[in-house]
Amino acid sequence: MPAFVDAALAFPAALFSFLLVVVVGYWLVVMFVGGDIDLDGAQLPLGLGGIPAAVAFSLFVALSWFVSLAGVVLLGGGPLVLAAALAAGWTGTKLLIIPMRRLFPDKKEPSRHDFVGRRCVVRTGRADATFGQAEVTASDGSSAVVQVRTTGGDLLSRGQTALIFDYDAEGEFFYVMEDRI
Incomplete structure (x- = not known):
């Protein structure tokens, strides 16, 4: 367990570990308190369609955290691991939201x-x-x-x-x- 904590707190995984704590906290509030902090209005350049920005951001953080954590364990971290984590998070999020669009129809009525x-x-x-x-x-x-x-x-x-x-x-x-x- 100490090796996991050390890896999660090493650069660049520490950047994404902090964001992951924020994302998990957000979803815990949504689950147990009910309601939703409105991030739908936030514009992310991902071609989201009707997918809430909070969902896309959560996917991005989780994927980036995982890749950065693996990079710290396998390669020792560094700027190259950070770049790979950002690229993998971005690409993985784009690929995962494509099938999710059916679950979140665009709310805008045609006019x-x-x-x-x-x-x-x-x-x-x-x-x-x-x-x-x-x-x-x-x-x-x-x-x-x-x-x-x-x-x-x-x-x-x-x-x-x-x-x-x-x-x-x-x-x-x-x-x-x-x-x-």
Whole structure:
């Protein structure tokens, strides 16, 4: 047991040992006190989808701690072990959250405002201030035909690419302008 404690308190495992104590404490509070400290709003550059940041961070810390502990025991520690632990924690977390996405569906409900800022293709003979339809592709790959209107007397023709820049909820149509890119 003393060898384990020595390894857990040696560099770089000590860095992750401290974080592991924090993570275990967090999950004990969640288990026994109930409730959840809201870390869902924290943005981690992992492509989490609907997975709470607390889950991803916990996985990262646990994997990094394990690799750093093994590195201390097998190689004696050092900066190279720290780099390997960080890389393994990052990669392992990314690989583990992929199947977990089904357990944590994305909470964001789709909205028509999601189309604002996207490009569309005019599908009617024309699109002007009073008439027009265009096809737009959503972030999930699905497409929709939406009502569009131009401003300032612009006239768009079939097949022309346009940029959606606003949504009129009352009229239930999108404002578009010619896409010059």
